Amino acid sequence: MERILKVVLVFGLLTFLCFPLNAFSWSYKEAAQPYKGVTIRYITEDTPINLALKEIAIDSFEKETGIKVAWERYPFSILKQKCEMDLFSKAGYYDCMKMYSFMTAMWINGGHVLGLDKFLKNPKLSNPKLGLEDFSQPIWDKMTLKRGSRIGLVYYNYAPIYYGRKDLLNHPAEKEAFKKKYGYDMAPAKTWDQVRDIAEFFTRKKGETLAGEVLADNFYGIVLMGKRHESTNMIWMDWVYTFGGSLLDKNNVPTINSQENIAATEFWKSLWKFSPPGTAEYDYVDILMSLLQGIAAQTINWADFAFPLEIPGKSKLAGRMAYGPIPVDPKHQIGAAIVEGVVPIISSYSKSKEATFLFLQWLSEKQIELKVAQMGLASPVRKAVWKDPSLTSSPFAAIYSAMKESLDNCVLVYGDPNFLGWPMINDYLSITLSEIGTGKKTVKEGLDAAQKEALRVMIPKK
Amino acid sequence: MRERTQKSKVEIYPYLLIAPSLFALLLLGAYPFIYSVVLSLYDINYAATGTAGHFIGLKNYLEILGDYAFWNSMLLTTVVALIALPLEFLIGFVVANLFNREFMGRKVAVSLILIPSVLAPVLVALIWKFLLAGTWGLLTYGFFNKIGLFKDSSIFGSPGYALIAIVAIDIWEWAPFSALVFLAGLQSLPVRPFEAAAVDGASSWQVLRHHTLPMLSPLFVIMGFIRLIDLFKIFDVIFITTGGGPGTSTETISIFLLRKTFTQWQLGQAAALAVIVFVIFFALCTIFFRIAQRRLKVF
Numbered sequence: 001m002e003r004i005l006k007v008v009l010v011f012g013l014l015t016f017l018c019f020p021l022n023a024f025s026w027s028y029k030e031a032a033q034p035y036k037g038v039t040i041r042y043i044t045e046d047t048p049i050n051l052a053l054k055e056i057a058i059d060s061f062e063k064e065t066g067i068k069v070a071w072e073r074y075p076f077s078i079l080k081q082k083c084e085m086d087l088f089s090k091a092g093y094y095d096c097m098k099m100y101s102f103m104t105a106m107w108i109n110g111g112h113v114l115g116l117d118k119f120l121k122n123p124k125l126s127n128p129k130l131g132l133e134d135f136s137q138p139i140w141d142k143m144t145l146k147r148g149s150r151i152g153l154v155y156y157n158y159a160p161i162y163y164g165r166k167d168l169l170n171h172p173a174e175k176e177a178f179k180k181k182y183g184y185d186m187a188p189a190k191t192w193d194q195v196r197d198i199a200e201f202f203t204r205k206k207g208e209t210l211a212g213e214v215l216a217d218n219f220y221g222i223v224l225m226g227k228r229h230e231s232t233n234m235i236w237m238d239w240v241y242t243f244g245g246s247l248l249d250k251n252n253v254p255t256i257n258s259q260e261n262i263a264a265t266e267f268w269k270s271l272w273k274f275s276p277p278g279t280a281e282y283d284y285v286d287i288l289m290s291l292l293q294g295i296a297a298q299t300i301n302w303a304d305f306a307f308p309l310e311i312p313g314k315s316k317l318a319g320r321m322a323y324g325p326i327p328v329d330p331k332h333q334i335g336a337a338i339v340e341g342v343v344p345i346i347s348s349y350s351k352s353k354e355a356t357f358l359f360l361q362w363l364s365e366k367q368i369e370l371k372v373a374q375m376g377l378a379s380p381v382r383k384a385v386w387k388d389p390s391l392t393s394s395p396f397a398a399i400y401s402a403m404k405e406s407l408d409n410c411v412l413v414y415g416d417p418n419f420l421g422w423p424m425i426n427d428y429l430s431i432t433l434s435e436i437g438t439g440k441k442t443v444k445e446g447l448d449a450a451q452k453e454a455l456r457v458m459i460p461k462k
Numbered sequence: 463m464r465e466r467t468q469k470s471k472v473e474i475y476p477y478l479l480i481a482p483s484l485f486a487l488l489l490l491g492a493y494p495f496i497y498s499v500v501l502s503l504y505d506i507n508y509a510a511t512g513t514a515g516h517f518i519g520l521k522n523y524l525e526i527l528g529d530y531a532f533w534n535s536m537l538l539t540t541v542v543a544l545i546a547l548p549l550e551f552l553i554g555f556v557v558a559n560l561f562n563r564e565f566m567g568r569k570v571a572v573s574l575i576l577i578p579s580v581l582a583p584v585l586v587a588l589i590w591k592f593l594l595a596g597t598w599g600l601l602t603y604g605f606f607n608k609i610g611l612f613k614d615s616s617i618f619g620s621p622g623y624a625l626i627a628i629v630a631i632d633i634w635e636w637a638p639f640s641a642l643v644f645l646a647g648l649q650s651l652p653v654r655p656f657e658a659a660a661v662d663g664a665s666s667w668q669v670l671r672h673h674t675l676p677m678l679s680p681l682f683v684i685m686g687f688i689r690l691i692d693l694f695k696i697f698d699v700i701f702i703t704t705g706g707g708p709g710t711s712t713e714t715i716s717i718f719l720l721r722k723t724f725t726q727w728q729l730g731q732a733a734a735l736a737v738i739v740f741v742i743f744f745a746l747c748t749i750f751f752r753i754a755q756r757r758l759k760v761f
Contacts, residue, residue, distance in 0.1 A: 077701075077724070080724065081724045084508070084724070084727065088508055088727075106508055106509055106727065110508065217607070218613070226619070227704075227705060227707065228704070228705045228706060228707030228708065228709070229705060276596060276597040276616075277596050277597065277612065277613070277614050277615050277616045277619065278595060278596015278597050278598075278602075278616035278618070278619050279596070279616075279619060280616065280618075280619030280620070280707065280708040281595065281596055281616055281618040281619035281624075281703075281704065281707075281708070282596070282619075286595060286596075286598070289595070289598045290597060290598060293597065293598050293603075295597060420509070421509055422509070423509040423725060423726050423727055424509050424726045424728070426725075427721055427725045427726050430707075431706075431707070431709055431710055434707040434708045434709050435708070435709040437708070438619070438620070438621060438708040438709060440621070440708075440709050457509075
């Protein structure tokens with residue numbers, strides 16, 4: 001009996017010792033040993049965050065693991081074509097790529113995206129200290145959990161925020177005039193009604209006075225995105241969802257011409273008269289250019305475009321901007337921000353799945369996300385990064401705070417794998433919004449036509 | 463018998479010589495086309511199903527031909543081609559005549575006017591986007607707005623102006639190339655007919671009408687052919703400046719095809735569209751060819 005007890009004790013001790021040893025001895029170097037010398041191909045968008053990726057993550061990963069990362073960058077439209085051609089042809093040339101939320105249904109239903117659950121459960125591959133619980137909800141699950149399976153790991157996201165000219169909103173004479181006209185104190189807008197009032201108040205002709213100075217050019221109360229472009233659709237959806245609207249009901253039936261959506265779009269269209277004449281051709285870069293040109297008081301744009309405005313010496317608006325989450329409609333009080341939901345995934349046809357999984361883990365490490373945030377390249381997703389003093393005490397703290405509030409209210413409209421046909425509806429919507437903006441169609445005509453198209457695409461006649 | 467074998471060997475020999483080239487042409491030209499025809503008969507719609515679909519006969523063709531967007535894009539492409547081509551030729555011919563005489567700096571000037579045509583189309587599009595963008599474009603802000611133009615509208619943001627701008631950019635890009643080709647043509651014309659016309663006291667207009675234009679007609683036909691094909695494929699400038707918008711006001715056939723292919727992933731319909739465009743274009747080229755043969759006595 002004593003002998004049996006001794007054996008059990010020794011065995012238990014060994015198990016106890018071995019378990020933590022395994023957990024704490026895990027390293028990328030060791031895990032990557034079988035894949036040393038392997039080359040994985042990562043295709044990504046040609047944006048500042050991906051330009052900096054070599055310096056932020058790739059060099060260090062290659063050094064640590066011996067796995068080579070062949071890294072390609074393209075403008076979004078080309079990137080999308082390359083990724084989808086590679087997946088749909090099952091070529092497997094690229095191991096890792098970004099899945100934007102509107103690609104979700106096509107990619108998931110086609111079986112093109114590798115589920116990561118078996119890798120996450122594999123102690124040889126899975127980093128026990130990765131800390132998946134640190135990722136902020138609801139964005140983490142909305143982005144990466146599809147039909148109960150984890151399909152990607154994240155290291156950033158894009159969210160839209162409100163931008164306002166703090167120097168104008170706080171100007172004493174302007175504040176006084178605003179209060180006299182509208183009956184309340186002017187401040188960075190929290191509601192759409194305030195956005196409208198500020199837009200109307202600051203839209204002025206050349207020769208009029210703005211903040212004590214005579215205007216040499218026209219000035220606009222807001223600058224909107226109106227180009228026939230996917231991004232215009234996404235920003236427009238901020239109005240739709242905050243007005244209590246949506247694109248699909250609970251049964252996945254399109255609701256594009258619902259009363260809420262019509263009201264939201266009427267409101268969005270009503271702001272066009274306070275936006276510069278180029279609105280119909282403006283995308284996110286044009287909006288930034290208009291702000292930098294100093295001709296607009298507010299906008300709604302992706303958060304990462306705020307950082308160039310805050311560079312002292314390079315931007316005349318540095319320190320003169322206010323930021324906030326997407327405003328709400330006073331009647332509904334629904335906080336909503338449409339996020340892009342960019343998830344790096346592994347192609348089902350990858351020939352180096354394990355090595356690619358290690359790379360995905362590396363990208364989603366806290367220190368990588370922190371660097372991305374510190375460089376002002378995108379919104380973090382980890383809770384620990386949001387709390388990092390380098391962000392909370394940064395000169396960009398106002399931007400981070402707006403990003404955080406936006407992400408807390410995030411809506412991933414088409415991250416649902418059941419939203420099949422979205423590319424066609426999205427394409428049709430971008431034309432419709434452009435036609436509504438330029439007055440070729442009324443809001444009702446445009447949304448009715450878009451609804452008809454959505455029904456045709458999503459619910460085909462049998 | 464031996465003579466006959468010898469003769470058949472001689473007949474086969476030239477075909478054997480061109481066989482590798484013919485095979486390569488078939489592989490590179492005919493195979494993709496046949497593959498497109500096959501695709502056009504299937505319901506391949508990744509956006510709706512995530513995967514490839516089944517045989518549906520001519521349904522894709524009927525869908526495309528019944529789609530307003532298809533006819534709109536065909537009309538816009540034709541409008542762009544019919545306005546841009548004659549203007550490019552006119553400007554090119556005038557410039558070629560100006561350069562067809564000796565003056566100081568002529569060679570440098572010829573090189574300089576060619577710059578728009580040698581630039582990458584994407585760069586041309588970006589240059590004009592930076593020049594004509596609403597409110598912040600260099601020309602819009604620095605010139606047009608100062609003289610009171612486009613104060614309440616923008617070029618690429620207004621349906622009417624956007625198409626005019628696309629045509630104007632194409633002319634800016636390709637008129638210099640026409641000028642260069644016409645200049646080469648003018649310089650290769652024989653001198654004697656012109657000397658004879660001068661002796662006979664022919665006016666400049668008579669020389670142009672009865673000598674220069676008829677002698678250059680093969681060049682006009684070839685250039686017309688090349689530019690017409692190019693204009694029907696116009697893409698880069700539209701994609702970057704307007705994306706086909708506002709609405710569908712600058713959506714030419716290439717942009718429509720791009721939408722069907724890489725935006726909507728309706729590959730069956732996209733293939734049907736490509737076949738329809740090919741058939742229309744083939745018919746147009748054949749008519750063009752016949753007219754050139756009969757009226758202008760070229761080819």
